[in-house]
Amino acid sequence: MKQLVISTILFCSLLLPISVSAQSDVIAARKANFKQSGMAMRQMRTHIANADYEAIEKSATQIAAWAEQMPEFFPANSGPDTNKTSARAAIWNDFDTFTALAQNNHKAAMALGDAARNADNAGIMAAMQSLGQTCGACHSKFKD
DSSP: OHHHHHHHHHHHHHHHHHHHHHHHHHHHHHHHHHHHHHHHHHHHHHHHHTTOHHHHHHHHHHHHHHHHHGGGGOOTTOSTTTSOOSBOTHHHHTHHHHHHHHHHHHHHHHHHHHHHHTTOHHHHHHHHHHHHHHHHHHHHHHBO
C-alpha cells in the first residue's frame, strides 16, 4: 500500500510540469494568433487603399480561421489566476458569451471575404467596420 501511495505521488508530480508547460504553450499560441490577426487587420487598410481584393480576401480568411478556432485556445486553467495573460477570468466565467463573440467575429470576417471576392467596395467598408466592432466587443468584455 505504501508503495502504491508513493508511486501515485511520483506520477502526479511528473504530470504537473507537463500541464504547466501545456498551458504556457496554449497561451503562447493564442497570443501569436491574436498578433497575426491584428497584423492582418492593419494590412487590410493598405489592401483596401490599393483595391487589392485578393489580399483583402486572404486576410479576411485568415482572421475567420482564427476566430473559428479561438475558443479552443482558452482551455480551463489558462486564465489569469494561474498564468500571465491579459485574458480576463470573465472568459471562463461566461464562456458561452465568449464563444458567441468569437462566432460573430468569424461571421464578420467571412462577410468581408465575400465582399472582397465580389469587389464590392461599399460592402468591404461596411464589413471592415463590422469586423472592427466584433473585435472591440470581445476586447472590452474579456481583455485587460
